[in-house]
Amino acid sequence: MTPSTSSLRPLGKAGPLLPRIGFGAMGLGGMSRTAVPLPDAQRLAILDYAHELGCTFWDTSDIYWDSEEIIGKWFAQNPDKRKDIFIATKFGGILYPEGGYGFRGDAEYVPIACEKSLKRLNVETIDLWYPHRLDGTTPVEHIVAEMVKLKEQGKIRYIGLSEVTAATLRRAHAVHPISCVQMEYSMFSTEVESPEYDLLKTCRELSVAVVAYSPLSRGLLTGTLQGPDSFEKGDVRQFYPRFSKENFPKNMELVDAVKTIAAKKGVTAGQTALAWLLSQGDDIFPIPGTITRDYIKENFDAINVQLTPEEAKHIRELVDKASVFGERYPAEHAHALFADTPLLEGWKKEEGETGIRGYIVPQE
Template identity: 45%
Template structure:
């Protein structure tokens, strides 16, 4: 498994990570046994960069990941996040970034994960009511105490990233990046490159849309949040599936799967970009790893740019409330 460095002075991680969110929530039900088997298989194949968050499954995802790595903690680079507050029934209660909350969230995550140190600790969403310097200042104190090793931000705007980085070096910024979510190319990627911060791409397969597996909105189970996602409903679905058909045709010509082509495009955006495709199935994990073997020429990249230029996807990447919490 090739490695990539997160930022100028950051850690080395596997070139592809594993997003664990869907193992506990959002993408329909799954088997905990298969999810843990998928994490174990990932580690065996060298995919050692694991991504979770305290909000996924209202803490249950961290507990699952903790069980999976209990006897192999030294083999993984573990990332988790704080900031999205949820109630006991899973209700969303907003975003918090005050120092007291940062500390309490970290302590709770350490306990659920069953570890002494979190390798990469992200602020999941920026709290507009708390100066970023206060949030990152407390994160830095947690680092001094050995509770976290590296600091990260998720869905932060360039001006926020700069202020945070001045407070304490930020090792990674995570935002959405895929062939149909290319907003980061305009300002976020240039900013992190200027500052020497690594970039982690979540949803690199467009929440599964770029795998070619989704044929109709009816494919989603009742408890799958994509049933209500702007890009997966109504006219937007029809427009977006037409674009995916073109990517599918190109993948056939390249002799790879649609998912591998889409993931190869993300990998080709730079050696400082680390995608973290999520899956709870071993077979899809292996397929994702296969993207590392797909070589894209300049002509291939130009063709993909023509099929899915920035802004081509129909619909926002989150519902209205979700869009209010990104790029702050």
């Protein structure tokens, strides 16, 4: 099924036209909800259904266990449908044998990571490729330069970034146009809008789209969760501060308000939360993740939920007034959020009224 053209928007300046709501495939690898992924047949059926609905912007990562592999199996079974899917993946995630994880973005590793993802995905070209996180040691200019080489070789089409500062985005964009920045963005996570970070403003100045991960705040905004005691063994939310026994009930105040608005419109709380994100601008692309058929449809159908100006204003007031209890990640998972990278040798920061505006080489 092809999405209606009215639901398509360009991903950044001169970017491809994509459905406003994508499919986040982290759970497809079993990483976020259970210790063991679903059987292959069930996971392939999930991808069949997403394609059938027209939900064809798929986002995964090389650290999401075997998510890339199962998508690769789907492409192998449906070679004629490869052209329908805009496949995005992220690279650099390193799982350590002794436990824990980190990220790599050095020049030697970037092409290696690309080849591995191409093989796992069973594709000749990755449509959109991001560093999952910056590694903290490699200047972003070097990372993007390596990605540009791969683009020139036809191995990737578009370049994105994830969880970066506005200054880092400017540095990267000076090397090659960045199509989008992937950031957590929801009613519970609006840091991307904050003048403190200046990131959404910078994205719009540079015509860079925002791909919003966890747009339902890991299910919190669906209004269907019963609390931390209801999570299955292996569900990572058991360790996330917003879902603790102390914080979960407090965060329900905003969720209950959203449920009330949704009930009046005859839609779900999750659809209302996604519709609100879409109303923040045509350059916002939420990618909710789920491994449940009904929720894939519910999420994708949020494209058709229209908020009135009054409803959008009311929700904004609720969001601005709400107290959010608990950080979005536990400390052990909070790797490189709003990350910057070392400056190129000889460069220095150029300060502006709203913070770092760029970087200049001192005159000799």
